[in-house]
Amino acid sequence: MKKFIKKKYIAITAMFLFVGLLAFKPIDKYFEIAKSMELYAQVYREVNQNYVDDVSPSTVMKNGLDGMLKSLDPYTNYIPEDEIEDYRTQNTGQYGGIGVVSRTYKGKTIIVKYDKASPAYKAGLKIGDEIVEVDGINIQNKSTKEIDKIFKGQAGTKMSLMIARPGENTRKKFEVTRQNIKIQDVPYSGMLANEVGYIKLQGFTRTASKEVKEAFKKLKKEGMKKLVLDLRGNPGGLVIEAVNICNMFVGRGVEVVNTKGKVKDFNRGYKTMGEAMDLEIPVVLLLNGSSASASEIVAGFLQDSDRGIIIGQRSFGKGLVQIPRPLSYNSQVKITTAKYYIPSGRCIQAIDYSDHDAGALHDRMADSLKKPFKTKNGRTVYDGVGLDPDVPVKARKLALITTTLLEQGLIFDYVTAYVGKHKKIKPAKAFQLSNAEYQDFVQWLKGKQYSYTTKVEKSLKALAEKAKKEKTYSKIKAQIESVKKKMAASKAIDLTTFKAEIKQQLELEIVLRYYLEEGQIEATFERDKEVQEALKLFKNMARYRKLLAGK
Known part of the structure; x- marks a missing residue:
């Protein structure tokens, strides 16, 4: 049996060596490849034969592969057979x-x-x-x-x-x-105001451009003459779908994006293939820090082409292209093969993963290192940081008490009880909780277990621990206790201080129960800063044109 196992591992090592030698031509790498593969096979064999507890060979192998690929970038991944279906779902929806x-x-x-x-x-x-x-x-x-x-x-x-x-x-x-x-790429589309249409795009699967075009046609019939395309929270997907969506606003034969990598076969340009749906309609794109990849291709192309205005926050900054490569046993490896570049010539990739030192920390590029590029009209844009909005809007950040109530399921549980007592509510756009109903929620919370620690409280605790080590705690004890009491008093009235935003979260969850996701999206419009900024801009088309002209 042991002879069989030994022969098996020698065969595996030989296979690794053969594949490695084929994959790398430079002669100076041959020895390193052979040495690494042999050591890996030996360690794998020793662990499998001698480790104190039973081990799963497949788990050990996957962890090893994951560790190797993790040293490259977050998007180069090994996909075992039992995860292939989830990967397909991401692409097809x-x-x-x-x-x-x-x-x-x-x-x-x-x-x-x-x-x-x-x-x-x-x-x-x-x-x-x-x-x-x-x-x-x-x-x-x-x-x-x-x-x-x-x-x-x-x-x-x-x-x-x-x-x-x-x-x-x-x-x-x-x-x-x-x-x-x-899974719908366009969960909602509708009219925001007179002549202003809105399309929410949350993914780029194989039907993304088809869904956007259908929504666009529907809104045009309803009188749309200006468009808000919401890409907030959209992590991206298929590049070709991004190209097809860009093609709605520009003519045939325009290059939307090109990719450049080490292997020349992966270098290519993506051009629009069809006729535009509307060459003139004013477009506003909504972005935030979670808008990535294909979202950034669409927004970046329209910005570089001076075909649309970006409102919101700086985008995520993912300018890397991945392709899947088939492996044995129905598994795959998804490999970053290139970077993509939009018409101005810039790459929006915000983090440099080229330093593969295991101890390297990957940080976003400093603003001081940004390189300037020019849009079609001569506006200055920058690379290496994602996409900067033309009209910045400060990101909303929920208070700690609000996130605590959400994360611990208390808002969800209260709404479940609320729905049990109310057969119907007003339409999504008109629904609001009364002050009396909010107070009912506050009463309901009494006796419920929830706690949260503020940054100030964490700092006080760290300060006290450090002072005790340095034996100076007695000198500042009174001040620390005084601040603790003030913080406790402040937290005691947090339900009043942050009433507006907690109330809004309650309303959104209630609307979801009666009108599902479409209703929930509609219910946000009046309090959505980016949407309101878009409407404000569309009321002042002189400013819109001035922004596009770079003035």
């Missing part, structure tokens, strides 16, 4: 399932989102329902990843769900049939 988004909270799996087309909605499930069992298997205390795999499956197969519904003493059994679910 399609999967077999029941169409719910669930959250694991205190060991319970709660439905937090779905849409009207989902099997879950059609079967009668509700947001706030706890899924206790699936096909007789108790899923309490299972991870979100495990539960996601249970929910997904071939379209047409049935699932038996045991549900515990808040406010009801008995559990209910639901039969739900999985179907092919398509």
Whole structure:
């Protein structure tokens, strides 16, 4: 048996050596490759044979591969066979399932989102329902990843769900049939104001440009003459879909983006292939720090072409291109092969991963190192930091108490109770909680366990610990205790101090229950700073044109 194992590992080592020698031509690398592969195989063998506990060879191998690729950049990843389906879902937006988004909270799996087309909605499930069992298997205390795999499956197969519904003493059994679910790239489109249309784009799967074009046509019929394209929170996706969306606003044969890498075969330009849908319509793009990759291609192209104005915050800054490469046993490796460059010549990649020293810290490029480039009209734009907005809007940041109430599920739980008492509410755009209803929430919170530590409290604790070590604590003890009391008093009235934003989060969650995601998006418009700034700009078209002209 040991001879067989030894021969097996010699064969594996030989295979690694052969592949390594094929992949690298420079003669000075041959020895390093051979040495590294041999050592890896030897360590792998010794651990498998001699480690004190049983080990999973596949887990050890995956961790090794992950560690190797992690030293390159965050986007070069090994994808094992059991994760291939999730990777395909990212590109296609399609999967077999029941169409719910669930959250694991205190060991319970709660439905937090779905849409009207989902099997879950059609079967009668509700947001706030706890899924206790699936096909007789108790899923309490299972991870979100495990539960996601249970929910997904071939379209047409049935699932038996045991549900515990808040406010009801008995559990209910639901039969739900999985179907092919398509995650919408455009979850909402509509008119913001007279002549101003709005399209929310949240992904770039294979149907992104098709969905945007359909929404665009619909809005044009409703009288749209100006467009707000919302790319906030959009992490990107397929480059070709970004090119197709840009093609809506410029003619055929225009280069949107080009890619450059070490391998010449990966160097190419992406040009528009069709006729534009509208060459004149004024466009505003909304961006934030989570707008990345294909989102930045669309926004960057329209900015460089002086075809649109960006409002919001600086984008994420991902200018790297990945391609999947097939491996044995139905696995893949996704490799960063190139950087992309938009028409002005700039690359928006904000972090330099070229220093592969294991101890290197990857920081965003300092503003002082930015290089200037020019748009079509001669406006100055910069590389290496993502996309800077033409009209900056300060990012909203929720107070610590608000994030605590959200993260600990207290706003969610209160809304579940609220929905049980109210059969209907006003339309999404008009709905507001009264002051009396907010006070009801404050009363409901009494006796509920939630806590949070402010930055000031953390600093005080660190200061006290340092003072004790230096034996100077007695000198500042009185001042520290005084500040602690003031902080405690301040936190005691946080529900009043931050009433407006907590109230808004309650309203958004309530609207979601009655009108789902479309209603929730509509409910934000009046208090959405970026949307309001876009409307303000569209009322002053002289300023819009002046910004595009770089004046």
